[in-house]
Amino acid sequence: MIPRDKIKIAVVTSGHIPSQWAHSINVMKTANAFFKLGYEVEVLTVERFLERRNRKKIKNVHNFYGVNEKIKILYFRRYFFDPEKRISQYCKKNNIDICYCRAYRVVYYNIKNGIPTILESHTTNVKHPDLKKVIKLSHSKYLKGLATVSDVVKQSFIKTGFPENKILVLQNGVDIEDFQNLPNKDECRKIFNLVKDKKIVVYCGSLFPDKGIEHILLVAKNIPDVDFLLAGGQDSQIKFWKDFTNSHKIENVQFVKFIERNKAPLFLQVADALIMPYKTDQKIERMDISTTSPLKLFEYMATKKPIISTNIPAISRIITHNIDGLLAEPNNIQELSRFVRMVLEDKQLAEKLTNNAYEKIKTYDRKKRCEKILSRFYL
Numbered sequence: 001m002i003p004r005d006k007i008k009i010a011v012v013t014s015g016h017i018p019s020q021w022a023h024s025i026n027v028m029k030t031a032n033a034f035f036k037l038g039y040e041v042e043v044l045t046v047e048r049f050l051e052r053r054n055r056k057k058i059k060n061v062h063n064f065y066g067v068n069e070k071i072k073i074l075y076f077r078r079y080f081f082d083p084e085k086r087i088s089q090y091c092k093k094n095n096i097d098i099c100y101c102r103a104y105r106v107v108y109y110n111i112k113n114g115i116p117t118i119l120e121s122h123t124t125n126v127k128h129p130d131l132k133k134v135i136k137l138s139h140s141k142y143l144k145g146l147a148t149v150s151d152v153v154k155q156s157f158i159k160t161g162f163p164e165n166k167i168l169v170l171q172n173g174v175d176i177e178d179f180q181n182l183p184n185k186d187e188c189r190k191i192f193n194l195v196k197d198k199k200i201v202v203y204c205g206s207l208f209p210d211k212g213i214e215h216i217l218l219v220a221k222n223i224p225d226v227d228f229l230l231a232g233g234q235d236s237q238i239k240f241w242k243d244f245t246n247s248h249k250i251e252n253v254q255f256v257k258f259i260e261r262n263k264a265p266l267f268l269q270v271a272d273a274l275i276m277p278y279k280t281d282q283k284i285e286r287m288d289i290s291t292t293s294p295l296k297l298f299e300y301m302a303t304k305k306p307i308i309s310t311n312i313p314a315i316s317r318i319i320t321h322n323i324d325g326l327l328a329e330p331n332n333i334q335e336l337s338r339f340v341r342m343v344l345e346d347k348q349l350a351e352k353l354t355n356n357a358y359e360k361i362k363t364y365d366r367k368k369r370c371e372k373i374l375s376r377f378y379l
Contacts, residue, residue: 004038010096012087014103015046017073018054018061020206020232020258022295025065027102028261029175030120032067033366034100044090046083046103047075066178066262084109091115098144098378104130111137118377120147124156124291138162145377149293168376171318173366174298179265188269192256199226199344202271202305204259205296207233212277212310213241215333219275221250222337226344228275231256231267268303273343273350276300278310280330301361306343306350308336318364324356 011031016024028043035041045051055061062069074090076083088109091099099117101107108130110117119134126135137143138161145166148154154167182188186196194200201220207213207230220228230241230253238255245253259267268274276296292314300307301318307325309315319325326339343350 005040007097008040008042008095009034010042010044010091010099012044012099012101012103012106013046014084014105015048015051015078017043017045017051017075018058018064019050020234022206023102025261026172026295028065028067029366030100030370031071032065033173033175033370035068035071036367037370042072042074042096044074044076044087044106046078046087048078051075063262064260066260066264088113088115098374100373104128104134107143108133108137111140111142114142116142116144116378118144118147118373121157122149122153122291122293124153126156126160132160135160135162138166145373147373147377150291152291166377168373170369170372171364172293172295172298173364173369174295174302174361175366176302176361179268179299179302179304182265182269185269185272188266191266192270194229194270195227199272200229200270201226201273201275201340201344202229202231202268203275204231204264204268204299205276207237207241210279212279214244215277215279215331215336216275217241217245217248217250217253218333219277219337219340220245220253221248222333223340224252226252226340228253229256229270230254231259233258264299265303268299268305271303271305273308273340274300274303274305275308275336275340276310276315277308277328277336278312278315278330280310280312298361298364301357301364304354304358306353307357308339308343310336318360319357322353324353324360326353 011027013027031041031043058064061073076086084103084105087106092113092115099110099115101117101119107117107119145168147168147170149171151169154169157167158164189196203216205211242255297318309325309327310330311327316327319327321327328335328339
């Protein structure tokens with residue numbers, strides 16, 4: 001058996017390092033989990049104008065994501081011909097033992113170059129041109145397997161001829177230790193300059209309409225004696241929702257710019273309750289509510305705060321209503337409002353939900369997820 005510190009793992013993505021996007025957080029936290037397990041880890045990513053601009057703003061990418069400084073991050077610039085091909089060549093030249101990929105083109109080149117590779121994909125869009133090339137080569141011994149988060153995705157791949165025995169379904173995970181031994185709620189509120197004597201409901205994430213932001217704001221209007229704190233989003237989105245609150249005369253909402261990942265566990269501690277509804281009565285561009293596995297949900301569960309969300313497949317696969325969270329029917333503002341009021345006023349209910357959610361989240365530890373993937377496909 002080769003010692004873990006002698007096994008070199010490259011975690012590869014097609015860009016967005018650094019950024020606010022959930023998939024970039026997932027990539028960096030997965031790399032960190034492999035590192036915590038004792039492997040030698042590098043992150044290899046494509047760099048475009050967006051990434052170069054963000055790197056100038058974010059001086060320390062490791063600190064931004066809350067990952068170990070010893071993880072090497074290498075950027076392959078887009079304006080040079082075919083950076084994905086150069087990433088694969090780098091893996092070959094530097095004797096990478098296993099490549100963990102969120103980039104289809106790199107998977108394709110790795111198979112051609114004889115580099116053992118694990119693909120992670122959460123999409124049902126199996127007609128993507130670059131993915132179709134990978135699927136054609138899916139019986140290769142160098143494509144070790146596919147890790148995904150949904151049986152729906154698994155079936156989509158199987159229908160293309162992708163070998164079923166090479167597919168592993170695992171929900172996303174969380175670094176539970178990031179949420180342990182933190183200051184208490186009052187101390188965290190002091191850190192973020194928030195009042196101590198008000199009930200606060202927190203949402204932390206992107207501000208796209210399908211994320212249920214309108215629903216949160218309308219719930220806030222129904223419960224004017226409670227403060228609602230929304231963290232995340234781009235400046236233009238924050239302005240849009242501030243205009244919404246002004247036009248609807250909603251006065252108990254505060255918007256905070258994106259919270260860096262290393263500060264997110266502290267920020268979530270300021271809450272009395274956490275909310276993450278979904279708006280399903282419109283076309284959703286960025287997310288499939290049947291297949292997604294929201295990182296936010298797992299972080300919420302690790303925070304030991306009561307969770308209010310929407311009864312959609314992505315959530316109800318993890319959260320059982322009235323056991324470890326409260327799930328309102330889709331687009332039901334009144335029920336969402338009632339559930340928020342319930343967890344804020346019924347201490348016994350809130351404790352039951354948080355304790356059950358925290359026990360359940362222990363099965364979704366990110367290191368355990370990475371161990372299962374390597375055990376299945378490589379070790």
